[in-house]
């Protein structure tokens with residue numbers, strides 16, 4: 405028995421709206437809630453914010469410029485129009501690593517968001533708290549020439565080039581804040597994995613229809629050249645219309661291309677699906693582990709492309725398999 409296709413009952417929507425969490429202070433984390441064991445550097449406080457953004461060298465700035473140029477050779481016609489418009493609005497190609505103060509001032513006038521520097525990946529509850537208050541924590545460091553093509557830890561290029569342009573879009577900006585607020589409930593139910601899946605398959609690896617064709621809005625795809633082509637044009641991966649419940653039950657890989665991409669109609673649709681969902685009911689019905697493998701296609705899926713999974717069957721990253 406599954407509640408996968410059931411619409412959110414109206415009463416639940418009201419209950420969600422009426423719930424008065426205090427999002428202004430850091431949420432408590434119960435002892436039973438698993439969060440990644442991250443060691444906080446000694447100069448960093450509980451908010452995990454750096455006192456100021458790194459002073460970048462001319463080589464750091466040159467790496468930003470080269471990464472920017474590479475992506476701009478791939479993204480026009482593939483990235484969603486809101487992302488490309490955001491790059492222009494924030495003038496992210498003006499040269500060198502952008503100054504977070506300037507970005508925050510400009511974003512503040514558009515959607516009320518700011519960009520704040522953090523040293524590395526930060527704990528979930530701190531991340532939720534910043535998002536719920538319209539602050540986007542961005543990695544302070546930039547990758548080196550040696551890690552130019554692939555870096556697992558999010559650096560300033562991934563965070564600012566990949567994530568920040570979409571914060572100029574009012575609906576996506578609201579979705580990101582709602583995502584942060586949803587963290588409080590996920591922690592109460594100890595279902596951070598499920599909420600993490602939603603982030604992964606939307607904010608990091610999401611596709612969106614534009615004029616009937618999938619385009620990229622996920623930062624994990626936008627910030628690298630291989631996946632931008634693979635996600636849209638590859639035969640291997642599935643491309644499936646997004647259903648929030650289904651996605652939150654689906655496993656994901658963090659160190660390779662994705663076997664499945666989920667596609668939204670629009671940011672309005674994503675926002676509506678998320679805020680109207682009765683997460684209490686979902687979490688009560690959800691097991692601690694994922695129901696669906698990351699390559700699975702299930703009965704209720706609206707499938708745009710059923711992938712061959714060839715790249716993964718041949719061994720994926722680290723093998724000689726081509727990302728086709």
Ligand SMILES: [Fe+2]
Nearest residue numbers: 558608623624
């Ligand atoms: Fe990211």
